[in-house]
Amino acid sequence: MSARENRMMEPLLNRLAAEYGVIEHPDLVRRAPALARSLPEGLLEFLVHYRTAEPSAVCLISGLDVDGERLGPTPEHWRGSQYDSPALPQEVFFLLCASVLGDVFGWATQQDGRLMHDVLPIKGHENYEIGSNSLQHLSWHTEDAFHPCRGDYVALMCLKNPDSVETLVCDAGDLDWSALDVDALFESLFTQMPDNSHLPDNADLSTGDPVTDRLRSRSFELIRSWNEEPLPRPVLFGDRAAPYMALDPYHMQTSGWPARATGAFLGLCEEIERRMHGIGLAPGDCVFLDNFRAVHGRKSFRPRYDGSDRWLKRLNITRNLRGSRAWRRTPDDRIIY
Numbered sequence: 001m002s003a004r005e006n007r008m009m010e011p012l013l014n015r016l017a018a019e020y021g022v023i024e025h026p027d028l029v030r031r032a033p034a035l036a037r038s039l040p041e042g043l044l045e046f047l048v049h050y051r052t053a054e055p056s057a058v059c060l061i062s063g064l065d066v067d068g069e070r071l072g073p074t075p076e077h078w079r080g081s082q083y084d085s086p087a088l089p090q091e092v093f094f095l096l097c098a099s100v101l102g103d104v105f106g107w108a109t110q111q112d113g114r115l116m117h118d119v120l121p122i123k124g125h126e127n128y129e130i131g132s133n134s135l136q137h138l139s140w141h142t143e144d145a146f147h148p149c150r151g152d153y154v155a156l157m158c159l160k161n162p163d164s165v166e167t168l169v170c171d172a173g174d175l176d177w178s179a180l181d182v183d184a185l186f187e188s189l190f191t192q193m194p195d196n197s198h199l200p201d202n203a204d205l206s207t208g209d210p211v212t213d214r215l216r217s218r219s220f221e222l223i224r225s226w227n228e229e230p231l232p233r234p235v236l237f238g239d240r241a242a243p244y245m246a247l248d249p250y251h252m253q254t255s256g257w258p259a260r261a262t263g264a265f266l267g268l269c270e271e272i273e274r275r276m277h278g279i280g281l282a283p284g285d286c287v288f289l290d291n292f293r294a295v296h297g298r299k300s301f302r303p304r305y306d307g308s309d310r311w312l313k314r315l316n317i318t319r320n321l322r323g324s325r326a327w328r329r330t331p332d333d334r335i336i337y
């Protein structure tokens with residue numbers, strides 16, 4: 001985003017922020033794909049090329065104006081931080097870019113069913129395996145690897161990153177597939193458990209709406225059953241010469257797998273670790289990770305808890321909203337129950 005492009009976008013972003021007041025507004029989300037046509041032409045073409053040609057598993061858009069003064073302190077928790085957001089114009093920009101790649105969606109079981117999440121260090125989570133941890137690194141993973149409705153992309157927008165803490169990424173295109181047992185990894189032999197961010201311990205017990213509460217408790221029940229009896233499925237899929245991946249090793253247990261499957265899986269994990277690299281996101285950076293072709297994590301860091309902490313926004317994006325129709329209440333509902 002050049003200075004000229006920022007000036008060009010500013011009136012629209014401010015107008016939409018004033019009109020809707022919160023990024024979760026259903027009318028704003030519904031209009032986003034049409035409004036996205038107002039993005040700079042070069043940026044639009046860049047995003048469309050990324051989606052269709054898959055030249056990389058990482059798409060980084062830099063240079064969006066972020067006024068650090070206006071942001072104020074980093075919230076202490078994600079709960080309620082969608083209201084009166086000082087970053088709403090930037091959130092709208094992020095939503096419009098995401099809407100070029102597909103449809104944004106959320107999970108009833110994650111961050112109280114919000115579409116746009118906050119990624120920030122939370123007191124008490126320092127050594128827990130979740131995105132809001134800090135002293136412990138966040139193990140690399142496919143986003144929501146356990147769920148059949150997982151997104152095609154997971155996107156992060158950086159508002160603050162004072163210590164340049166690196167997001168870790170490995171692109172499937174960088175792996176030496178000839179050295180791996182690809183055929184074994186295409187077999188439905190690998191069990192994947194849900195990750196901690198979907199557990200009821202990290203949610204409010206009641207949303208105040210009985211229908212939502214009933215659907216959400218059904219969702220939590222499903223998560224519990226997948227934890228107790230994970231379904232075997234493949235780790236790789238798509239083209240055997242250039243496979244897509246879905247794995248979250250921290251939430252997998254290799255016990256009970258055939259020896260060949262275990263060997264193939266450990267070989268893949270080692271190769272991924274060898275090719276992992278860091279991206280130090282800066283304020284105004286929006287990164288769109290291809291969730292079929294990249295796994296991601298984060299290095300550990302010391303949280304500050306003084307209002308200046310690392311602060312990102314996160315979106316999940318699907319190219320096939322209809323694929324999750326059985327999991328959503330209405331055709332244009334974006335929340336998976």
Ligand SMILES: [Fe+2]
Binds near residue numbers: 142154
């Ligand atoms: Fe993640």
